[in-house]
Amino acid sequence: MDPSTRIERTLAQALDRGEGPGSPPLLAAAMRHAVMPGGARIRPKLTLAVAAACGEPLSPAVDGAAAGIELLHCASLIHDDLPCFDNADMRRGKPSVHKKFGERLAVLAGDALIVMAFDAVAHGVAAAETPERAGPLMAVLAQSVGAPMGIAAGQAWECEPRAELSAYQQAKTGSLFAGATVAGAAAAGQANHEAWRGFGERLGEAYQVADDIRDVAGNAEDEGKPVGQDGALGRPNAAMTLGLRGAVQRLTRLVDGATAEIPACPGRTALVASVEQQAQAFLPKAIWALAD
Amino acid sequence: MDPSTRIERTLAQALDRGEGPGSPPLLAAAMRHAVMPGGARIRPKLTLAVAAACGEPLSPAVDGAAAGIELLHCASLIHDDLPCFDNADMRRGKPSVHKKFGERLAVLAGDALIVMAFDAVAHGVAAAETPERAGPLMAVLAQSVGAPMGIAAGQAWECEPRAELSAYQQAKTGSLFAGATVAGAAAAGQANHEAWRGFGERLGEAYQVADDIRDVAGNAEDEGKPVGQDGALGRPNAAMTLGLRGAVQRLTRLVDGATAEIPACPGRTALVASVEQQAQAFLPKAIWALAD
Structure with a gap:
C-alpha cells in the first residue's frame, strides 16, 4: 500500500473512532472538516519515509505515529486561524473551521484533535504489539507541540513584546518537522531516535522559507488561502528579507x-532521493524557475 | 509523602520542564497561573487513592498519571472560561487566564497543558521503568478528554441545536472522573483497569450535582468564581430541578x-472510607446541614 493510502486510511480510522456512540455531531463534523481532504500530508509522509529508511516500513505503530503528527498539524491550523490569531476565513480552499462551525467548535475541535493524535499513537503501538514504543513516541509528540519549544510555544512568541526570531521560527515550523522525523525513528524502534532531529529541523526551516516564498509569489487560488499575509500582519518573511531569488537559493x-x-x-x-523529490513540491515550478 | 505533596511536586516538575530553554515567558506564566495554586485537586487525589487501593502506592507512573489528569482539568477550565464560552472573569479567586494574559495566550496555554498531560505520563512511566503502562494510560487520558465522550465532547454539546442531557453531563464531568479512576488502576499495572470506570462515572455524577448545588446555594467568595451562572446561562442544574434538599439527597x-x-x-x-470523607468536602457544612 502506498504511503498516501496508508496515511488517509489511518486518519479515517482515527476520525471514525472519534465519531463513536455518544459523539456530538457538530464536533465530529468540524474535526472531519479540518482533517479531510488534507493538504500535501508532507509531515506524515516524512514519518513513513524515515521509518522505512530505518528498516520498519509496515508497522501499525508507524502509521499511528504518522497520523498523530498530521492530527497535531491540523489542530494547530484550526487554532492559528481563530479570530484572536490570524482571523483567516479560508484554509485549503474551504472555509476555515471557525468560519463554518463557529469559534466555540473550532476551539474544541482543535483540542479534540490534539488528544486524538495521542490516541492514534496508543492505538498504533497496541496494534503493532510494540508497547515499549508508546512512551518515547508520546514524549516526542509532546515535545513537538507543547512548551517550551513546540508549535504552541512558537505561536506564543507572537504574543511576546520582544520575540526571539530564531526560537519563533524553529518552534513554529521546525518543531513538527523534527517531531515527524524523530517519531518515524522511534516508531521503528530505534533507541537513538534523537539522532534524526537535525534532519527534521533543517527540513522544517526549508519548508518555512518555501512558505514565505509562496506567501509573496503565490496566488490565493493555488494556495487555497489568502497570500500576502506576512506583509499585512507584519510577520517576518524570508522572501521579503532576501528577495525572491535569494530566498529560493x-x-x-x-x-x-x-x-x-x-x-x-x-x-x-533512497531517503535522500525521496526528500529531494518531495522538496520540489514545496514550490510551484514557475517559482523554482525564478532562481535558475 | 502525603498525596497533596506528591501531586504538587509532580505538577511543579512538569511546569518546570515546560519552562526550559527557549520557552516564551508569557506562555510559561499563563500555564503556571492556570495550574498553581490549584483547587482541591480532587481528581488526581482519586488517581493516587485508586492506585494505592490496587497495591501500588508509590510509583512515579502513578504520580505522572495523576498530574496528567489534573493538567487536563486545568486546560479544560482555561478554554471553558474563554469569551466564546462562559466569558468568565474569575477562576479560583484570581483573574481567569484570558482576563490576565489575553485570549491568544489562553488558547495556547490550554493547548500546551493538554500536551503537557501526556508528557507527564510519558515521564512517569519512564521514571518507573514500566514502559508497558504508557500505551494504556495514553488511551485512558485521550478517552477522558477527546471525542466521542470526553470533556471536549461534553462542552461541544453546548453548541448542538439539541443536546442529549445525559451524554452532556456524563462527558463534561463524568469522563474525567472516570479517567482519574481508570488511570489510577492502569498506572498501577492493572490489566482490568476498565473495571474502575463505573466508580469514577458515579463519583463524577455526584460531583456534578454538588457543583450544581454550590452554583445555587454557595457564595462567590467561597467558590472563587461567580455563582448563579447556570440560571443566567440557561444550563441544566440539578438543584434547580430537584430543589436544594432533593439535590443534596x-x-x-x-x-x-x-x-x-x-x-x-x-x-x-480504606478507599471506601476515604471517598466518603472526601465527598464531605464537595459541599460546605452549612449546605449539607440543609438536607438533615
Missing part, C-alpha cells in the same frame, strides 16, 4: 543541508 | 452508589 541550500544530516541507516540513499 | 445516594461500584482490591475498605 536559500531554500535549495537548506534542503541540501537537511539531507546531509540524515543519519546512517539501511535506506539512506 | 441525590448527592448522598450517588456517593453511596459510587462506593458500591469499587471493584475488589487489596485496599477496598
Whole structure:
C-alpha cells in the first residue's frame, strides 16, 4: 500500500473512532472538516519515509505515529486561524473551521484533535504489539507541540513584546518537522531516535522559507488561502528579507543541508532521493524557475 | 509523602520542564497561573487513592498519571472560561487566564497543558521503568478528554441545536472522573483497569450535582468564581430541578452508589472510607446541614 493510502486510511480510522456512540455531531463534523481532504500530508509522509529508511516500513505503530503528527498539524491550523490569531476565513480552499462551525467548535475541535493524535499513537503501538514504543513516541509528540519549544510555544512568541526570531521560527515550523522525523525513528524502534532531529529541523526551516516564498509569489487560488499575509500582519518573511531569488537559493541550500544530516541507516540513499523529490513540491515550478 | 505533596511536586516538575530553554515567558506564566495554586485537586487525589487501593502506592507512573489528569482539568477550565464560552472573569479567586494574559495566550496555554498531560505520563512511566503502562494510560487520558465522550465532547454539546442531557453531563464531568479512576488502576499495572470506570462515572455524577448545588446555594467568595451562572446561562442544574434538599439527597445516594461500584482490591475498605470523607468536602457544612 502506498504511503498516501496508508496515511488517509489511518486518519479515517482515527476520525471514525472519534465519531463513536455518544459523539456530538457538530464536533465530529468540524474535526472531519479540518482533517479531510488534507493538504500535501508532507509531515506524515516524512514519518513513513524515515521509518522505512530505518528498516520498519509496515508497522501499525508507524502509521499511528504518522497520523498523530498530521492530527497535531491540523489542530494547530484550526487554532492559528481563530479570530484572536490570524482571523483567516479560508484554509485549503474551504472555509476555515471557525468560519463554518463557529469559534466555540473550532476551539474544541482543535483540542479534540490534539488528544486524538495521542490516541492514534496508543492505538498504533497496541496494534503493532510494540508497547515499549508508546512512551518515547508520546514524549516526542509532546515535545513537538507543547512548551517550551513546540508549535504552541512558537505561536506564543507572537504574543511576546520582544520575540526571539530564531526560537519563533524553529518552534513554529521546525518543531513538527523534527517531531515527524524523530517519531518515524522511534516508531521503528530505534533507541537513538534523537539522532534524526537535525534532519527534521533543517527540513522544517526549508519548508518555512518555501512558505514565505509562496506567501509573496503565490496566488490565493493555488494556495487555497489568502497570500500576502506576512506583509499585512507584519510577520517576518524570508522572501521579503532576501528577495525572491535569494530566498529560493536559500531554500535549495537548506534542503541540501537537511539531507546531509540524515543519519546512517539501511535506506539512506533512497531517503535522500525521496526528500529531494518531495522538496520540489514545496514550490510551484514557475517559482523554482525564478532562481535558475 | 502525603498525596497533596506528591501531586504538587509532580505538577511543579512538569511546569518546570515546560519552562526550559527557549520557552516564551508569557506562555510559561499563563500555564503556571492556570495550574498553581490549584483547587482541591480532587481528581488526581482519586488517581493516587485508586492506585494505592490496587497495591501500588508509590510509583512515579502513578504520580505522572495523576498530574496528567489534573493538567487536563486545568486546560479544560482555561478554554471553558474563554469569551466564546462562559466569558468568565474569575477562576479560583484570581483573574481567569484570558482576563490576565489575553485570549491568544489562553488558547495556547490550554493547548500546551493538554500536551503537557501526556508528557507527564510519558515521564512517569519512564521514571518507573514500566514502559508497558504508557500505551494504556495514553488511551485512558485521550478517552477522558477527546471525542466521542470526553470533556471536549461534553462542552461541544453546548453548541448542538439539541443536546442529549445525559451524554452532556456524563462527558463534561463524568469522563474525567472516570479517567482519574481508570488511570489510577492502569498506572498501577492493572490489566482490568476498565473495571474502575463505573466508580469514577458515579463519583463524577455526584460531583456534578454538588457543583450544581454550590452554583445555587454557595457564595462567590467561597467558590472563587461567580455563582448563579447556570440560571443566567440557561444550563441544566440539578438543584434547580430537584430543589436544594432533593439535590443534596441525590448527592448522598450517588456517593453511596459510587462506593458500591469499587471493584475488589487489596485496599477496598480504606478507599471506601476515604471517598466518603472526601465527598464531605464537595459541599460546605452549612449546605449539607440543609438536607438533615
